[in-house]
Each structure stands twice: as C-alpha cells, then as structure tokens.
Amino acid sequence: MMIKVVRGNPTREELAAALAVVRARAAAAAEAPSPGPAGGRPAAAWSAPDRIARRPLPRPGPGSWARTYWPG
Structure with a gap:
C-alpha cells in the first residue's frame, strides 16, 4: 500500500x-463477508445447483x- 501526500506538510503523528485509519478500514473490509447475489442477500437454497x-x-x-476430460 502506498500513500502519497499531495498537499500540506503533515507531521509524523x-x-x-x-495510516492507522486506512489500515483499520482495510482490515474491517477484509473481514466483512462478501455480498451474495442480488445486492448483498445470501443465495436462496432453492437456487443452489446441487x-x-x-x-x-x-x-x-x-x-x-484427469477423468474429468477423457471419457472412460
């Protein structure tokens, strides 16, 4: 991850x-469950292929x- 300051002169603090805020947001986004189809709702059991x-x-x-391609 690279952060570039384009204006101002921030202190180290x-x-x-x-950086702490950016890393906390990235960690929270990584832990959040990914949304399912149809805008975040989990897939219904009736539509499961199995x-x-x-x-x-x-x-x-x-x-x-190997058996998935060649018959026999």
Whole structure:
C-alpha cells in the first residue's frame, strides 16, 4: 500500500494517525463477508445447483482431474 501526500506538510503523528485509519478500514473490509447475489442477500437454497442432484455426488479422489476430460 502506498500513500502519497499531495498537499500540506503533515507531521509524523498526523501521518501515523491517517495510516492507522486506512489500515483499520482495510482490515474491517477484509473481514466483512462478501455480498451474495442480488445486492448483498445470501443465495436462496432453492437456487443452489446441487439441489437438482438426486443423490450425493462422489467425492473426487486422486487422479480425478484427469477423468474429468477423457471419457472412460
């Protein structure tokens, strides 16, 4: 993160205070949950893609990435 002073002559204490506010806001934004679709509301269970599966899908195992493209 880079901060540049474009006007004025702030003291070290003023710069430290401004930087503390910027870092606190960045930390709060990083901890906040990301908004879901439709403006911040979580996705409804009825629209989940795994709802259409009739049975649970098997967990992928070793080498499963190769089987996803080649049939057989």
